[in-house]
Amino acid sequence: VEEGEEQPVINASFQQQATDKKLYRDMDERVIAGVCAGIAHYLNFDAKWIRLAMILLAFVGGSGILVYVILWIIMPKATSRIEKMEMRGEPANLQGFQRNLDEELQSVKERLAEANKHAQPIFTRFGMFIGEFFEWLGRFISGSGKLIFKIIAGCIIVFGAGLLLALIVCTAAFMGFLDSSVYDLFPFSIVSESYRGVILFWAFITLFIPLLALVLFSIRVAFNRQAINKTLSFALLIIWLAGVAGTGYYVAKISSEFKEHAELTQSTDLKSFATYTIDIDKSKYFSKEDSAAYRIDDSNKNQIVVDDYGDHPFRMPSSVRISIEKSEGPASITQTYESQGKTFQVALQNARSINYNFTQRDDKLIFNPRFQLVKGTTWRNQEVWIKLKIPVGTKLILKHDSYRYINNYGAWDCEDKENDNDDFSTWVMTEDGLRCIAQLKEEALNKKKLNNELLDLEQLRKDRNTDTVYQDSITNRIR
DSSP states (O other): OOTTSOOOOOOHHHHHHHHOOOOOBOSSSOSSSSHHHHHHHHHTOOHHHHHHHHHHHHTTTTHHHHHHHHHHHHSOBOOSHHHHHHHHTOOSSHHHHHHHHHHHHHHHHHHHHHHHHHTSOHHHHHHHHHHHHHHHHHHHHHTHHHHHHHHHHHHHHHHHHHHHHHHHHHHHHHTTSSOGGGGGSTTGGGSOGGGHHHHHHHHHHHHHHHHHHHHHHHHHHHHSSOSSOHHHHHHHHHHHHHHHHHHHHHHHHHHHTTSEEEEEEEEEEOOOOSEEEEEEOOBOOOOHHHHHHTTOOGGGTTOOOBOOOOOOTTSOOOBEEEEEEEOSSSOEEEEEEEEEESSHHHHHHHHHTEEOOEEEETTEEEEOSBOEEOTTOOOSSOEEEEEEEEOTTOEEEEEGGGGGGBOSSOGGGOOOTTOTTOSEEEEEEETTEEEEHHHHHHHHHHHHHHHHHHHHHHHHHHHTTTOHHHHHHHHHHHO
């Protein structure tokens, strides 16, 4: 403007409008669609904080993802120079265009440098990538990463403290301070009583110290202070190594007590009957110690305690398996007791510690579903196998409760369709083994139908003896 000339008056509202920011998606600094970069320009924030907020919102029911998609749809892209200037809040005048042009030239130079970088050998680029990654990781850890690590460390402290408390309570229970019956649960029942306390102590040390170290390390990360000194840390390490060694020693010792196998067999002749009924006795028997513990006296002598004998993960394996075979002589039962031990003599002694009895009441054979061990005996894979041998022609009535213990026949497949409500199935011993009578009846009925059909076909063949084609058809059907 020349001196003396009247200067143009610029409308203040227009000047303000020219510097107002508009919300666009920044396609130059985008990671996905430029939404976070555009919001950062609009709010004068660093884009990384907007991205971090979006990531955190994504973990809140996925709301961050929904918000991002909506903004992606409604926010326009900043493609032209004027739109980019409006996004940054730069005035749309000559100075603004000049500054924007300089920035674009600088961006072109950076892209050329980036292209030159990609043209470098692969090993050089890989090395630069690794360096940049660790540089970014360092900046992240020194910045927003610290907060995330502190939050994670706080969660570990709370969770680890709960685990330590639970470990102490469980150890107290196993030591018998709370309830010594926990040793009746499997697999704790395989630990010999002579060294239960020792192995429990070493196992506690092996688990407790790593958890404690994790909690102490988390405290250091969360509060930036050392919880214990180096001397105590070294002492805990030595104790933990001793615990690992002690636990390993006793685990190997227990494993060696399953080395040898032994079995004990005894046979009993049965009273002869044309039909036997097999049932399971679910009544629970108590020793004198059990009776005292449960306060069972003479006033309860007519009462029966029933055990459902249901399997669960912590019940000591003590099931009985029953097999039924054909006998060449009279009916008999063979009981086989098996066990393992460190030596054959020990394994045989463990087999002799099995208490199991069956009862014959006339034609009823009543079996206990589980065996018992002599008090003080440690479980060493004891098993009981019952082999019932009956002559050909002998019938068996199997109660439903016994099905799960019958080892070599699919008892559940033997169901009489005419008597679905029966709680038993009837079998008979044949030359080919035990057969279901309901299935034999069905086979006999099918055979009778087949014979009747054959007779009808024979009669048709006699009646139509002049028709050669029909004769051949009948012959093929008979075959």
